[in-house]
Amino acid sequence: MASNRHLGRIVALQTLYEQDFRREAGDESFDLTDVLARNISRYRETIDDTDFIDQLVQGVIKHEDDLDKILQPLAQEWPINQIARMDRVVLHIGTYELMHDKDIPPKVVINEAVELAKAFGGENSSKFINGVLGSLLRQIEEKESPKPKKADA
Numbered sequence: 001m002a003s004n005r006h007l008g009r010i011v012a013l014q015t016l017y018e019q020d021f022r023r024e025a026g027d028e029s030f031d032l033t034d035v036l037a038r039n040i041s042r043y044r045e046t047i048d049d050t051d052f053i054d055q056l057v058q059g060v061i062k063h064e065d066d067l068d069k070i071l072q073p074l075a076q077e078w079p080i081n082q083i084a085r086m087d088r089v090v091l092h093i094g095t096y097e098l099m100h101d102k103d104i105p106p107k108v109v110i111n112e113a114v115e116l117a118k119a120f121g122g123e124n125s126s127k128f129i130n131g132v133l134g135s136l137l138r139q140i141e142e143k144e145s146p147k148p149k150k151a152d153a
Helices: 002-024 032-041 050-062 064-075 085-100 106-120 125-144
Strands: none
Touching: 002 032, 002 050, 002 085, 002 106, 032 050, 050 064, 050 085, 064 085, 064 125, 085 106, 085 125, 106 125
16 A cells, blocks of 8 residues: 555646646646646556545645745745746655554655655755755644643742
């Protein structure tokens, strides 16, 4: 199932990348449902959990503005729209999973994002993705861990 999810993330990445590209190009004929179905059908022999892919794609799209607001302070030197498209899409996927899918261990989410960046990003993409998502995970852990109470003296 884990490798199936990895392939699912690749399909989600392809779909979200195409959406981002075509949206920026002003292509009003883009139909997410058709593109997602086409991309899933390419791997129909291998993918069992198409719901995972659909939920991931729909979740990233639904929360895209919030994801950008979360990411911007973590990559201060890079305005979101100046981050390479592939890196931005990988960051969206990883951030969405860290923030909204508590069933997947955070280290798995980061590792998967790094692997996507190695396979599809630029030379330094994996380091960039690892750094940004690692910072996000530290923030999440700080918010979730109870602060020690100061002892009364």
